[in-house]
Amino acid sequence: MSRNTGTLVTALSALWKGELPLGQAFWEYAIAYGTVANIVATMAAIAAAAAGLPDAVAIAVFLLPLPYILTAVIGVVRSANRYQGPRNRADMAKIAVILWGAAMVIL
Template sequence: MSWPQTFGRKSLAEFLLSRWRGQVPLGKLFWRDTIVAGTIINLAISVFALLSLGAGLPLAAALAVHLLPLPYNLFLFIAVWTTAGRRPFMIAIAYQLAATVWLVFVTVG
C-alpha cells in the first residue's frame, strides 16, 4: 500500500499515534514522513510566507506563517528520535543526528 492509501484508511489520530508510539518502521518514518512529506510541507509554507512578505504583509505575519508547521516538525523529530532510540547505538545516532539537522534546516532555512 502506498502512503496516501494507507493514510486515507486511518484517522488522523491513528496516523499520529502510530508514529508517536513507534509502531511505524524507522525507515518509513524518517524517509517518507520526515524527509519527503515534512520537507514538502515546509517548502510550500515557506514559499507562501515569502509571497505574503512580498505582498506587503508585516514581517511578523510572514514569520508566523513560516513557523506554522513547527508543531508538526517537532512531532516528527520526537517520533524519529524515540523510534531510533530503540535501535542499535550507531543506527540510532545516525537517525537522531539526521533528524536534528533536518529540524534545524526546515525551521531556520
C-alpha cells in the same frame, strides 16, 4: 471525524509514540512530508511578504510547520530507540533528524 481524519490522527499518534518503523518515520514522515510542508510554508511566507502583509503574518506562516517538524523529530528519535537493528543506524538516524529539524526551522 471522517475516516481520513481518523487515519491521519492515528498515523501522527504512532509517529509521536515512536511506534512506526524507523525507516518509515525518518524517510516518509520527517524527510518527505516535513520537507514538503516546510517548502510550502516558506513559499507562502515569501508570498505574504511580497503581497505587503505585516511581517508578523509572514513569520507566522513560515512557522506553521514547526509543530509537525517537532513531532517528526521526536517520533524518529523514539523509533530509533525501539529499533532492533544495528545501533549505529539508529544513532545516525537520530543525529540526521535533529540536524534536519534544525535546518527546517532556520531555512
